[in-house]
Amino acid sequence: MKGYTYRTGDSEPSTHLPLWEALVTDSVGDVIEFWGFKRNHGRVWALLYIRREPMNARQIQEDLELSKGAVSMISRDLEQWNVVSRVRHPGSSAWHFVAEVDFMEMITHVLQEREGELIRRVSTDLKDAEKLARESKEVEQETLDRIKRMRTLAGLMQQALDIFMKTARLDVSDTRDLL
Amino acid sequence: MKGYTYRTGDSEPSTHLPLWEALVTDSVGDVIEFWGFKRNHGRVWALLYIRREPMNARQIQEDLELSKGAVSMISRDLEQWNVVSRVRHPGSSAWHFVAEVDFMEMITHVLQEREGELIRRVSTDLKDAEKLARESKEVEQETLDRIKRMRTLAGLMQQALDIFMKTARLDVSDTRDLL
DNA sequence: CCGTAAGTTCACGAGGTTTTGAACACCTAT
């Protein structure tokens, strides 16, 4: 099972960040990790989101206690997913980052892909399995039925996930207006 | 009876199981893994499900090429989740396992718990964060709003997941009647 | 009871993923 289970005991949140900021960034980190992203994707986005002004890589690195390389890679990811954008800040030669507000978009988007890929593969494999089982006599009807049942189940799963993602996105854009 | 089979190349599914069975068990393994369980949870359950008759640990171990210990632990988990039950088989001193049909139940159940735990923690952390931020002046209103927004977002997430799980369960029990 | 087979537990290691940091490449301002 993935990492969303626990945070180590007392979990002293990052040292020199105000406690409340640490709580926010870590929370978002945990949630995002639940969805199969890296914890630090969430932490970086959250930091940018509550700071509300462009930050350069160096500040992020210090505040979240990450390495140079990590910040570079994480922010590239976030940028690619359009939840963070990179801007020039007057009076500085460094890039600065700002948070976009719709990160639910990102979650649903990436989930969409991952899930699609999975379901596609499973569906064809099960179809093959059914065909093979049917050819090799000796397999009872009830067994064939069970394979078929699993196939419809895969379909239902996809459907359900789609619904989930649609409502999620809907709910969040509602929220966005709200602010 | 050493294994002479040595297949290079792509994705050779477990060797001595009929190909179609391997396809089925591996597929279920992949799906279940997506949901944050172990791959072998899915494989064991699927094997029992298609075989349709009680199997003892030894058979499972051989068919899926697992270790003694693994089979023991995996089947304990499955049993705890009520997707497999342990029965006495006449004429044998060993326990035998059979698959229950509703494993969507299990997914939703366990997800329910894990997700609940997570959301609960995140909610209180964000509540604390908001309180702290408010106390330490210097924090602008807009920032407070953003924290609040994240809180409602956590709530929405929970809600969405609930909906998803309900529909999933519903769809599946439909399917169950269907057989 | 005893002997044997079945079942459980757990320290360890293999395998996989994330982070690090040093080397390298790229800008920008002078």
Added chain:
DNA sequence: ATAGGTGTTCAAAACCTCGTGAACTTACGG
């Protein structure tokens, strides 16, 4: 052009999770 700060890459390190198998415990049959 070039110096110095910025940004990226990637091999190695740290980390985490799972499966293994030997040691142990339990249960059954005789």
